[in-house]
Amino acid sequence: MSTTIAEQEVQVICISRELEIAAPIAIAFEAILEEIGPGGELPDGKPFPMVVEPWPGGRWYRDLGANAGHLWGHVQVIKPPTLLELCGPMFMSFPGVNHVQYRLTPDADGGGTRLSFTHRAMGPLPEPVLKGVGTGWDHGLRRIVEIAERLVSERRGGGK
Template sequence: MAIVNEPTMTASFELSVEISAPLAEVWRSLVDDIALWWPPEFFTSDKSKGILLEAFPGGRLFEDYGEHGGLLWYHVVAIEKESSLLLSGHLLPPFGGPAVTSLRLVLSKSSSGVILTIHDAIFGAVSGYDPVDDWRLLFEGGLKAFVERLKQ
C-alpha cells in the first residue's frame, strides 16, 4: 500500500452576481425553488432525481438518487432570512479534494435588484482547484437566469 501525502492548503474564492429581481423573490428561489434552477450538468450521477435544500440550521443540501440513496453536498450551518446562507461540506477526492469547504451566500439590495455574493473558503488538498467557473454556471446560468425569467 502506497501512502501519498497531499499538501494541505487554504484557498478562498469570491464571486458576485447581480440579479434583476426583488430580494424576497431571489431568496425564495434560492432556498425553496432550488430544484427548479439547478443545472442538470451539476448532478453527480445519472441516478439523480433532484436536489433538495432543507433551509434550517442542521439541514442538508443533497442530491436525491431515490430509495434512500444520494450525495450530501453541504450542511446548513446558519441561515438569516433574505440575507445569508452559510453551508459547510466535504470536497471529496472525485470532486477535487479531500478538503472541507465553507460556502457563504450573501444577498444585498442593489439599485437594480440584488447582488448575490458567493464566498467559498476551502481547507485541504486544493492545489489547482478553482470553483469560480462552476459557481458562475450554477448561480448565473441557474439561479439568475431562473429568477429573471420569472419576471418576464
C-alpha cells in the same frame, strides 16, 4: 494490518463573486434555493436536482432514490432573505472542508439585489478540482440570475 503515511500538501480555494440580480431580494433568495435545490442544472444543461432543507442544520444532498445519494453539506446559517451559509464535503469525495456563503443586499430602490458569493475550501485538493471549481460556481450563479429574472417576469404576468 498495514499503515501508509504519505505527505500531501493542503491547498486552499477562495472564490468570491459579486453580481447584480434584477429582482427583489425575496425572489433572489428563492432563486438561490431553487438552483441549489430541485432546479439545479449542470453546465451541459443536464438536470442536477438536489434537496436543501432550509433551516439551521438542514441537509443539502443529492437524493438518488432507494436510500442512495450524496451529502453535500448542512445549512450552517440561514436568515431569509439575506443570508445562506452551507458547510460540508460538497462535491468532494476526499478529505476536505468547505464553506459557501450567499449574502444578499437590496439595491437602493429595492427593485434589484446584489449577491455576494464566497466559497472557501481546504484539503488535499486534486488539480482538476482546483482548475474547475470556479467554472461550476459561475454556472450556478448565472442560473440564479436567470431563475430570479424569470420569476419576476412570470409574477408580472410575462409568462415563460
